[in-house]
Amino acid sequence: MSDYMFMLESHLSADQTRLVSEVQAAAAHANMNVFITGGAMRDMLGGFPILEIDFTVEGNAVKLAQTIAKKAGGKVLWSDDNRKLAELAFPGGARATVGMARQEKYPKPGAKPVVRPATIHEDLRGRDFTINSIALSLNPASRGLLLDPNNGVGDLERKELRAVSNYTLYDDPIRLLRLLRLKVRLSFNIDERTKMQYDNAREAQLETRIPQHDLLEELRHTANEPNCADVVRVLQEEKLLQLYSPALEGAKLNTAGLQKLQKARQTVPFGVDIHLEPLGVFLYFFAEKLTAKERADLIKGIGLTRRDVDQWQKLEARSKKLEKDLKSAKLQKPSLVYQALTKAPGDQILFLLAHSSERLVHDRIKNYLQKYLPAAQEITERDVVAAGAKPGTPKFQKVREELILTRLDARPKKVPPPEPTPAAATAPAMARK
Numbered sequence: 001m002s003d004y005m006f007m008l009e010s011h012l013s014a015d016q017t018r019l020v021s022e023v024q025a026a027a028a029h030a031n032m033n034v035f036i037t038g039g040a041m042r043d044m045l046g047g048f049p050i051l052e053i054d055f056t057v058e059g060n061a062v063k064l065a066q067t068i069a070k071k072a073g074g075k076v077l078w079s080d081d082n083r084k085l086a087e088l089a090f091p092g093g094a095r096a097t098v099g100m101a102r103q104e105k106y107p108k109p110g111a112k113p114v115v116r117p118a119t120i121h122e123d124l125r126g127r128d129f130t131i132n133s134i135a136l137s138l139n140p141a142s143r144g145l146l147l148d149p150n151n152g153v154g155d156l157e158r159k160e161l162r163a164v165s166n167y168t169l170y171d172d173p174i175r176l177l178r179l180l181r182l183k184v185r186l187s188f189n190i191d192e193r194t195k196m197q198y199d200n201a202r203e204a205q206l207e208t209r210i211p212q213h214d215l216l217e218e219l220r221h222t223a224n225e226p227n228c229a230d231v232v233r234v235l236q237e238e239k240l241l242q243l244y245s246p247a248l249e250g251a252k253l254n255t256a257g258l259q260k261l262q263k264a265r266q267t268v269p270f271g272v273d274i275h276l277e278p279l280g281v282f283l284y285f286f287a288e289k290l291t292a293k294e295r296a297d298l299i300k301g302i303g304l305t306r307r308d309v310d311q312w313q314k315l316e317a318r319s320k321k322l323e324k325d326l327k328s329a330k331l332q333k334p335s336l337v338y339q340a341l342t343k344a345p346g347d348q349i350l351f352l353l354a355h356s357s358e359r360l361v362h363d364r365i366k367n368y369l370q371k372y373l374p375a376a377q378e379i380t381e382r383d384v385v386a387a388g389a390k391p392g393t394p395k396f397q398k399v400r401e402e403l404i405l406t407r408l409d410a411r412p413k414k415v416p417p418p419e420p421t422p423a424a425a426t427a428p429a430m431a432r433k
Contacts, residue, residue, distance in 0.1 A: 004136055005144040008036070011044045015092030015273075016053060022072045023055050023096070024138050030067070032059035035120055035135040035147070038097075042131045046156045046186065049270045051224070052095045056123060056135065062086050065098040083115055093273025102126075106171040110209030113172075121149060128175050129182070129194075130155045130162045155191075162191040169197050173206040174214040177240060181222060184231045207243060215243055216302045223282035226265050229258035232286070244302060245287070247294040257285035260354040267353070267369045268346075272377065274369075276346025280311025284351065287312075311347065316355075319348040326352070326361045334372055335405040341368045376404045 009017060020036075027034035038054035057064055062079050065086035069076050074090035084100035101123040104113035118126075120135055127133040130152040137145040146153075155162050161182060169175050176198060183190060190198065201207075222231050233255070235241050241248040261281065268274055287295050299309055322344050331337050341349060341364075353365045379400055381391060389399040 003144075004146050008044055008136065011050050012053075013092075013094070015090065015094040016050065019053060019072065019090055019094045019096055020138070022068055023098070026064055026068045026071065027057055027138070028140070030059065030064055032057045032064065033120065034138045035101075036138060037120075037124070037135045038127075038132050041134040041136055042152070042156065045134065045153060046131070048186070052097065055096060055098045056101050056120060057098065058101045058117075058120060060084070061098045061100040068098065082112065084117075093275075104171075109170050109206050110173050110211060112211075120147060124149050125164065127164055128168055128172070128178065130164055131182075131188075133164055159186070159188045160191050161186075161188050161194060163194040163197055166193075166197065168194075169201045170206060172214075173201065173210045174218055176201060176207055177210075177218050177235065177243075178221075180234050180238060180240070181218070181225065181231050184227055184234055185225060202238075207240060210243065212301070212303045216304065219244065219302065220279055223278040227262060228265065228278075228282060229255070229262035232258055245290065245294060245298045247290055247297075248287075252289050252294075254285050254288040257288055257354070261285050261350065264350045264353040267366060268350075269369065269373055269377075272373050274346035274349060274373075275344075276350070277311060278347065278350075279308055280315050281347040281351050281354075283308075283312040284315050285354070315347060315351055318345075319351050319355075322348050323352055323356055323358065323361055326364050327358055331364065334367070334408040337364050337368055338372045338376070338405070338408055341365065341372075372408055375407055379403045379407060 008020075012020065023034060034055055034057045036053060037056040040050050040053045042048075043050045055061075061084045062081070065076060065079070065088055068074065069088050069090075072090055074088045077087045077089055079086035083102065083104075086098050088096045088098065090096075101118050101120045102115050103118040103122050103126050104115055106113050124133040124135055124147060127150075130150040132152070133148075133150045134152040135147040137143060137147070150164055161179060163169060163175075169179070179190065179194070179198065182188065222228055222235075225231050232241070232253070236249065236253060241253070265278075268276075287298055290298065298304075304312075322340075325331075325340050326337075331340060349365060349369075352361055356362065383403055384396055384400045385391070387399050387403060389396040
């Protein structure tokens with residue numbers, strides 16, 4: 001095993017590891033070359049948690065994504081027929097994008113790119129930032145081989161964001177917002193030439209050419225950031241929030257609410273699936289101080305779907321039952337709190353943690369996130385097998401749940417005080433002499 005494969009496996013959750021195996025097997029069966037690329041490589045090499053795994057294949061990526069979703073029990077969230085790109089979600093919370101190795105040519109800034117299939121090397125040379133243009137081969141003949149044509153590894157070591165070309169921000173202006181989001185998340189500096197390119201692009205007002213669907217997709221990424229409030233603050237300072245709504249400035253921006261949401265997000269243990277779809281709860285605080293007309297303009301301006309709007313505007317009403325349940329005197333045992341919250345949608349959990357005024361609700365959610373969920377993760381497959389259940393059977397999950405509930409309600413063992421040593425026993429007597 002190469003050092004890079006060992007590093008990758010040490011950064012992946014159990015569900016992500018299974019996903020990588022599924023993709024490798026599906027690509028091998030389809031006789032396609034497959035690589036881990038983009039943000040997954042950046043986060044792995046930079047020592048950050050891998051939020052989503054990016055796969056690039058030399059071949060029909062959308063068809064491969066559909067095959068993977070079917071075999072692994074996942075679903076295709078969306079696909080881009082022009083770029084041949086699909087995003088997948090799997091049980092356990094693992095997420096992935098599967099994209100075709102491609103070259104993109106932009107007729108003008110912000111225009112729909114002309115896409116053609118390419119090799120992995122051509123694909124990496126045409127990406128946005130050097131730290132996103134690193135690949136790791138998963139192919140049998142070159143498994144573990146690192147590809148880095150733009151010296152992205154060097155920029156990771158220098159903690160620097162550098163555009164791949166002199167036209168990176170001009171070709172696709174949504175990269176202006178992406179650059180700032182990455183700067184906040186990674187705490188990296190922007191290199192001098194890239195900063196000059198950014199300033200020139202802003203002077204030419206290229207941000208006004210960002211397509212509606214790109215703005216919405218970038219807002220989804222911002223909603224999924226652990227530091228979402230900090231990203232919004234930087235966008236406000238750069239006067240880019242007006243792309244979403246001219247009203248989002250000054251007192252109309254709910255900075256305090258976004259900070260509470262950010263704090264709530266950061267209490268969720270990494271790698272634990274709380275069934276979170278973050279856009280709705282993010283929009284609740286993001287647009288909380290806007291008028292009804294301003295909210296309607298925001299919805300129309302970025303093309304929010306009916307489902308997006310429902311998750312946002314019905315969130316408070318949907319969360320009331322969960323809040324009532326968590327206030328109940330019946331939830332005296334940790335297992336009962338665990339059962340109540342493990343079935344709840346993640347957006348409701350975060351909403352109550354950031355918005356509820358009930359101290360008991362806060363305490364029970366914090367205990368669930370910081371104590372009960374980590375304790376549940378300690379129940380391994382080996383423990384369940386030892387209890388008489390085989391992996392993949394209906395009984396397996398039931399037995400695992402029983403073991404978790406028993407673990408949560410078990411009283412901690414009292415550790416007896418250590419026996420005093422002879423030296424310790426004679427010390428007082430010597431002191432009295």
